[in-house]
Amino acid sequence: MINIRHILNISAVGAIAILATACGGEKKKSQGELDAQAEVFEKAEHELIEEIDKVVHDMPPPSEVPYLLMATGADFNGDIINSTDNASKYFNSADKAAMNLGAYATDIGYLSSYDQVQDALTYMETSQKLADQIGISSAFELDLxxxxxxxxxxxxxxxxxxxxxMEVAEKKLEETDRLQMVALVLSGSYIEGLYLSVMVLDTYPEDLLPAAQRDLILEPIVRVIIDQKKSLDDIIHLLKDLESDPIIADVIAEFDILKELYKEDVGDIDQRIADQDPTLKLDKALLIDIITEVKRIRGDMVK
Structure with missing residues (x-):
């Protein structure tokens, strides 16, 4: 678990800056005091970038969850990814563009995993346009x-x-001090991967196989969804350590709800598995609340 408590909160540092400015009229700051303030700001930013890098390292990359879904034997479903027709809705909002750039990255992973290569190329081209909207078109330069x-x-x-x-995009944003954009790209990629997982589970035909056989096939997908609770904790910690704006605040609020549902529904799942609890069934019923909330969050993200 990431230890956020030892990281200086950028908002708090901003408050220090405001206070220092307000006091400047009473007493002119010495060069030493100004240098000390600059050092505090630089240290806070450096530590936050290190925190982002750690979250990026710990999170599954955009291609991982789609590959896990493919590996379970689940059929491809082109209806569950975010249509490129929606991209024009994100061009006037950098926050929306960042989140859906992350979503499209995961969708490209899903398309590629199932050999839908021409569609994957279309999604790459759309991602290039979104990257341009947030000033990092070089992440999708011609060579790539x-x-x-x-x-x-x-x-x-x-x-x-x-x-x-995606690594290049995140680095470009870090280099220009747009750390909130990095967090939103990560958030979009995360929620899209989780959404694809719950939709594969939720849309699996009820009458195709006997219940016991169906549950056995779907159990790996249930595990994929359960395993995402660690990444959710990491992203929430990161978002809360950033200077908040309305979009960041909304994402935190939605992710906090999802975290509580994870705690209520599968908070003790690791212990029950270790104890070989005979009443435990890793099936869709275990995740109904989580499935509903993920659909709601993702619906808000892509609209």
């Missing part, structure tokens, strides 16, 4: 797009390329 197109027949290479492009 050409490499993606040349590797359309190799899903492993495509996965590596989309993961790399």
């Amino acid at each position: 797009m050409e490499r993606f197109e040349k590797n359309l027949g190799n899903k492993d290479s495509l996965a590596n390329l989309i993961n790399y492009s």
